[in-house]
Amino acid sequence: MSMIAAFYGGKSILITGATGFLGKVLMEKLFRTSPDLKVIYILVRPKAGQTLQQRVFQILNSKLFEKVKEVCPNVHEKIRAIYADLSQNDFAISKEDMQELLSCTNIIFHCAATVRFDDTLRHAVQLNVTATRQLLLMASQMPKLEAFIHISTAYSNCNLKHIDEVIYPCPVEPKKIIDSLEWLDDAIIEEIAPKLIRDWPNIYTYTKALGEMVVQQESRNLNIAIIRPSIVGATWQEPFPGWVDNINGPNGLIIAAGKGFLRALKATPKAVADLIPVDTVVNLMLAVGWYTAVHRPKSTLVYHSTSGNLNPCNWHKMGVQVLATFEKIPLERAFRRPYANFTSNNFTSQYWNAVSHRAPAIIYDCYLRLTGRKPRMTKVMNQILRTASMLEYFINRSWEWSTYNTEMLMSELSPEDQRVFNFDVRQLNWLEYIENYVLGVKKYLLKEDMAGIPEAKQHLKRLRNIHYLFNTALFLIVWRLLIARSQMARNVWFFIVSFCYKFLSYFRASSTLKV
Ligand SMILES: CCCCCCCCCCCCCCCCCCCCCC(=O)SCCNC(=O)CCNC(=O)[C@H](O)C(C)(C)COP(=O)(O)OP(=O)(O)OC[C@H]1O[C@@H](n2cnc3c(N)ncnc32)[C@H](O)[C@@H]1OP(=O)(O)O
Ligand SMILES: NC(=O)C1=CN([C@@H]2O[C@H](COP(=O)(O)OP(=O)(O)OC[C@H]3O[C@@H](n4cnc5c(N)ncnc54)[C@H](OP(=O)(O)O)[C@@H]3O)[C@@H](O)[C@H]2O)C=CC1
Numbered sequence: 001m002s003m004i005a006a007f008y009g010g011k012s013i014l015i016t017g018a019t020g021f022l023g024k025v026l027m028e029k030l031f032r033t034s035p036d037l038k039v040i041y042i043l044v045r046p047k048a049g050q051t052l053q054q055r056v057f058q059i060l061n062s063k064l065f066e067k068v069k070e071v072c073p074n075v076h077e078k079i080r081a082i083y084a085d086l087s088q089n090d091f092a093i094s095k096e097d098m099q100e101l102l103s104c105t106n107i108i109f110h111c112a113a114t115v116r117f118d119d120t121l122r123h124a125v126q127l128n129v130t131a132t133r134q135l136l137l138m139a140s141q142m143p144k145l146e147a148f149i150h151i152s153t154a155y156s157n158c159n160l161k162h163i164d165e166v167i168y169p170c171p172v173e174p175k176k177i178i179d180s181l182e183w184l185d186d187a188i189i190e191e192i193a194p195k196l197i198r199d200w201p202n203i204y205t206y207t208k209a210l211g212e213m214v215v216q217q218e219s220r221n222l223n224i225a226i227i228r229p230s231i232v233g234a235t236w237q238e239p240f241p242g243w244v245d246n247i248n249g250p251n252g253l254i255i256a257a258g259k260g261f262l263r264a265l266k267a268t269p270k271a272v273a274d275l276i277p278v279d280t281v282v283n284l285m286l287a288v289g290w291y292t293a294v295h296r297p298k299s300t301l302v303y304h305s306t307s308g309n310l311n312p313c314n315w316h317k318m319g320v321q322v323l324a325t326f327e328k329i330p331l332e333r334a335f336r337r338p339y340a341n342f343t344s345n346n347f348t349s350q351y352w353n354a355v356s357h358r359a360p361a362i363i364y365d366c367y368l369r370l371t372g373r374k375p376r377m378t379k380v381m382n383q384i385l386r387t388a389s390m391l392e393y394f395i396n397r398s399w400e401w402s403t404y405n406t407e408m409l410m411s412e413l414s415p416e417d418q419r420v421f422n423f424d425v426r427q428l429n430w431l432e433y434i435e436n437y438v439l440g441v442k443k444y445l446l447k448e449d450m451a452g453i454p455e456a457k458q459h460l461k462r463l464r465n466i467h468y469l470f471n472t473a474l475f476l477i478v479w480r481l482l483i484a485r486s487q488m489a490r491n492v493w494f495f496i497v498s499f500c501y502k503f504l505s506y507f508r509a510s511s512t513l514k515v
Contacts, residue, residue: 001416002033002414002416002417002420002421003290003413003414003416003417004033004286004287004290004413004420004421005033005034005420006034007034007289007290007293007294008030008033008034008037008107008286008289008290009034009036009037010036010037010038011034011037011038011106011107012037012038012039012040012041012104012105012144013030013037013039013040013041013105013106013107013108013109014040014041014042014043014101014105014107014108014109015040015041015042015043015108015109015111016042016043016084016086016108016109016110016111016112016131016135017110017111017112017113017151018040018042018043018044018111019042019044019047019055019059020111020112021232021244021245021246021248021278022111022151022229022232022278022281022282023042023109023111023112024059024062024064024245025064025235025243025278025279025281025282026109026111026282026285026286027042027059027079028064028065028067028068028239029238029239029279029282029283029286030286031065031068031071031072031075032068032071032072032239033286033420033421035071035072037078038078039078039079039080039104040078040079041080041100041104041105042056042079042080042081042082043082043084043086043091043093043112044056044081044082044083044084045083045084045085045086046083052081052083053081055081056079056081060075060076060079063444064239064243064245066239067239068239082097082101086112086126086127086131086134087123087126087127087131090134091131091134098138101138101142102138102141102142103142103143103144105139105142105144105145106144106145106146106293107145107146107147107148107149107289108135108139108145108147108148108149109149109151109285109289110132110135110148110149110150110151111151113127113128113151113208113211114127114128114204115204115248116204117202117203117204117390118202118203118390119203119204120186120189120190121181121189121190121193121196121203121207122181122186122189124203124204124206124207125177125178125181125207125210126181127207128204128207128208128210128211129174129177129178129210129211129214130178132150132211132214132215133174133178133214133218136148136214136215136218136219136220136222137218139222140218140220140222145222146223146292146293147223147224147225147288147289147292147293148222148223148224148225148292149224149225149226149227149285149288149289149292150211150212150215150224150225150226150227151226151227151285152208152212152226152227152228153204153205153208153228153230154228154229154230154274154305154306154399154401155205155208155230155394155399156205156208156209156211156212156228157209158200158205158394158397158399159198159199159200160399161399161400162399162400162402163304163399163400163401163402164402165228165301165302165303165304165402165403167213167215167216167226167300167302168209168212169213170206170209170210170213171198172196173213174210174211174213174214174217175217177196177210201393201394202390202393212226212302215300216300219300223292223293223297224292224300225288225289225291225292225297225300225301225302225303226300226301226302226303227281227285227288227302227303227305228302228303228305228306228401229276229281229305229306230274230275230276230304230305230306230307230308230401231249231250231273231275231276231394232249232275232276232277232278233249233250233275233276233277233278233433233437234251234277234278234436234437234441235277235278235279236277236279236428236433236436237277237279237422238279241433241436241440242437242438242439242440242441242443242444243278243444244278244437244440244441244444244445245444245445246445247445249391250275251441251445252384252387253265253387253388253391254322254437254438254441255331255441255445255446256384256387256388257319257322257323257338257340258326258330258331258334258338258438258441258442259331259333259334259335259338260334260335260336260337260338260339260463261335261336261357261380261381261384262357262384262388263336263338263339263340263341263352263356263357264339264340264341264342264343264349264352264353264356264357265340265341265342265343265349265388265395266343266344266346266349266388266389266392266395266396267315267319267342267343267344267392267395267396268315268342268395268396268397268398269314269315269316269319269342269344270314270315270316271314271315271395271396271397271398272308272312272313272314272398272399273314273315273317273318273395274306274307274308274398274399274401275307275313275318276305276306276425277425277433280305280422280423280428281305281423283421283422283423284303284406284409284421284423286421287409287413287417287421287423288301288303288409291412295412302405303403303405303409304401304402304403304405304406305406306401306403306425307425307428308398308399308400308401309400309401309402309403310403310424310425310426311425311428311430313430315342315395316342317430318430318434319340319342320340321430321431321434321435322340322434322438323338323339323340324435325434325435325438326338326438329438329439329442329450329453330453330456330457330459330460331442331446331448331456332446332448332452332455332456332459333456333459334456334459334460334463335360335364335377336360336463336467337460337463337464337467341356344396353385357381357385358378358381360377361377361378361380361381362378364377365377365378410423410424479493
């Protein structure tokens with residue numbers, strides 16, 4: 001029997017961010033491996049016209065939870081959605097709900113965050129810093145609490161090259177920032193934001209670093225651990241390979257590449273692509289929850305959930321495999337044939353943006369206009385290029401994350417736990433993983449039917465023919481213009497024609513002789 005699975009049996013677990021990518025996979029694994037857990041409290045806000053109950057219903061009825069329903073048929077009864085908005089005071093939780101949470105919670109997994117790179121400083125601090133402080137305050141009033149697991153990011157210290165599993169101090173005290181945001185108006189906050197974040201690439205990573213400092217400062221005598229995943233990707237193995245459900249991180253770019261919108265990227269081909277499958281992160285989270293509660297380390301331990309130093313893959317290898325998969329399993333209705341050109345050179349990147357991205361979008365929009373339809377491709381292309389530029393910082397650098405604590409924990413697990421809660425990324429076969437990832441993007445994110453593959457292949461063939469036709473026509477037009485204007489071009493043309501003529505005459509003469 002797995003010790004970790006047994007540990008969560010009978011427990012009341014509080015999860016923030018349960019409706020997010022990581023949160024859903026965490027809940028799924030908990031229910032599947034510890035169906036006898038007492039309850040999972042999730043802090044949820046209504047969203048996109050859906051009530052709390054509708055959101056929970058949708059999650060539990062999704063494909064991700066199919067296996068859970070077999071092992072834990074009463075899963076609906078074990079999940080308790082609590083109305084909460086983490087950007088509000090006291091999270092806007094009702095008194096009764098708060099009382100229940102304070103008196104019953106055994107373990108907290110704090111996943112909620114704003115992960116947008118371009119969020120306002122005010123909102124990002126509210127979510128990633130103030131809410132963390134508020135949750136720690138709540139945790140300190142929970143008599144039954146055994147462990148508090150905070151999810152940060154491996155990029156919270158991306159202004160450093162080598163990152164250890166320690167909490168680094170930030171230049172400005174989080175408390176000072178929280179206090180000043182209370183009286184500064186929005187315009188001033190946005191003005192000072194770039195100065196505050198200094199060498200952090202965006203507000204997200206900066207506020208996640210502040211969040212870690214808050215954890216350290218407000219930890220009191222709680223059992224706390226911090227987990228820092230790198231770029232969280234689709235599931236590797238569990239509950240099935242390739243599950244993914246949002247367009248964050250690589251997902252949006254994989255779609256843009258598969259649809260033929262994005263054919264070049266400013267990326268350093270040899271830089272490490274530090275992807276980590278979401279189920280690997282979740283297994284580590286559950287193992288850390290168990291270890292922190294049972295072994296009670298004296299200080300707050302940080303665990304890196306990264307792949308780079310144990311099983312590195314680079315962007316070139318990833319790009320090649322993504323394209324190879326699209327050859328076999330193309331996306332439907334592609335705009336152009338998928339192609340990947342990675343360049344770290346600024347000039348070349350601008351060139352590809354103009355030639356490979358903007359020009360085809362403008363031409364296509366002209367075609368839409370001429371056929372009486374609304375042009376839209378330039379807008380789509382601008383959106384994709386904006387996203388790609390926001391991610392540029394992360395695909396043009398490599399970091400070294402030490403993983404002593406993560407490896408130590410691995411060695412503490414029983415063989416059964418190592419199997420059930422596997423977070424040993426050394427066992428990951430990248431080529432297989434990326435293929436399943438791309439397939440998952442097609443199936444679970446774009447909801448494309450596999451029966452449409454032959455038609456998608458036909459469509460790509462048509463695009464290839466259009467491409468050849470277009471290039472030939474373009475060549476002939478340019479050549480014709482050159483001949484009309486330049487004597488040198490005319491000379492070259494006559495030379496080529498007379499050379500071909502001589503060659504043909506020689507060929508004809510030699511075949512006549514043979515006869
Ligand atoms: C050459 C070709 C290549 C080929 C080969 C390819 C190989 C692969 C290469 C891969 C290289 C990967 C590099 C990864 C590096 C990651 C580093 C992460 C490091 C940190 C990791 C972390 O620690 S943590 C999480 C990271 N954090 C994010 O990764 C959020 C980022 N991102 C944003 O910060 C905002 O995204 C940003 C961008 C501001 C735009 O913002 P924006 O406002 O312009 O656009 P939005 O995102 O809002 O959405 C735009 C439209 O998508 C719609 N949409 C939204 N969700 C949807 C859904 N689920 N399904 C359907 N549609 C959805 C939405 O409804 C909009 O549609 P509409 O316009 O019609 O309304
Ligand atoms: N994905 C990645 O690549 C990485 C993620 N991480 C970290 O992992 C954690 C989870 O990320 P991920 O699952 O990808 O992110 P998602 O954006 O998918 O999920 C974020 C979660 O936070 C919730 N949330 C946001 N704002 C509020 C609010 N005001 N009140 C209540 N809930 C709120 C969201 O709820 P709602 O559904 O209502 O919006 C959602 O459940 C984050 O802490 C992130 O920093 C770290 C490294 C990489």
